Amino acid sequence: MSPFLVTQGSSIVRCLAATRGFVRFAHSVSESNSHYDSNWPKDNQPKSPYSLFELSESTFSKSLLKKRFHELARLYHPDHSSNRTILRGNNGTGLTSANIHDNVLTSADKSDRFKIIKEAYELLRDPQRKHQYDMMGLGWVYGPKQLTSASGMARYERHEKFYNAGTWEDYSNINKADKEEVGPLSMLIWFFGIFAIVELTSLLSRLEENINKRDFAHDETEKDLTLAYINYGLDEDKWSRLRRFLWFRTFSLYRSKEDLDREAKRNEKMIRELKKKEEL
Incomplete structure (x- = not known):
């Protein structure tokens, strides 16, 4: 109109x-x-x-x-x-x-x-x-x-399967799928699958921990060996070793600053006298 x-x-x-x-x-x-x-x-x-x-x-x-x-x-x-x-x-x-x-x-x-x-x-x-x-x-x-509910999704999926069914067998499978439930065997398979995943994760964690500990021990050993080779950064001649010996002995006998200073002077005097005797 x-x-x-x-x-x-x-x-x-x-x-x-x-x-x-x-x-x-x-x-x-x-x-x-x-x-x-x-x-x-x-x-x-x-x-x-x-x-x-x-x-x-x-x-x-x-x-x-x-x-x-x-x-x-x-x-x-x-x-x-x-x-x-x-x-x-x-x-x-x-x-x-x-x-x-x-x-x-x-x-x-x-x-x-x-x-x-x-x-x-x-x-x-x-x-x-x-x-x-x-x-x-x-x-x-x-x-x-509009909220897309689970029932709406199921309705949509069922609708698509219905129109895509090519034979009576396909149509029958739609009804069978709706009636299928999770049986005891499926539950048992799920349980063992989850258990295996947990155990595998635990095993990998332990392996990683052991590898880290082994690497740490190796690094510490290598460090100590290197320090021993270089004598912890100290001199290696005869008089240096003697001076260290006297110093450690003094330190184990005395604690006060006056005693340590007195013994240090005495030790140096002793080393000088020994050097003179060796030169003669």
Whole structure:
């Protein structure tokens, strides 16, 4: 049905009508070409792509979807809506010249609505995307968020297996899979598998610990051997060894600073006398 005009008092009501009773109302304000979409949600978040076109899964058809998309496109498409005033709310709620601008959609608002309409149309006309939405609520970012439950996933998987079944045997296997339960043998296999993993992890940990201990002992032995070769950084001549001997002996006999200093002088005097005797 083509658009028609209905006069009501001082205002003009323009109705965009389609088949099966689909009607979008657009009320005229003063003399301007103003419209109001009564089917658009107030929160700008359509619950589903079907609700935008006043359709449902049971009443859906591609021909009806296309007709209703074209009606909305004529209202919101940027090429058509740039010179058209579209209201947020019904003009019968007391609009005045003071508040009408707050109730008028901006160009960005019109563009956003057309974007949502186009996304809904693209989703519903694509059989695969429509199937995913119908089964699991996927592909629609507006409206209330739908939780993908385990039951929904199971329903989707069962649905796919049903349509992919090529023989009666495949169909029978679907029912058998639903009745399968974990038996005692499966539980026993799981238990021994977990036990083997735990034991293997423990064995690897012990091996790593033993390797680290062996490397540590080897490093310590090599360090001690190197220090012995270099005499712990001390001189190795005859008089140095004698001086160390006297010093260790003095240190084991005395503890006070006075005694140690006195014995150190005495030891040095003794070493000098021994050197003189050796030179003679």
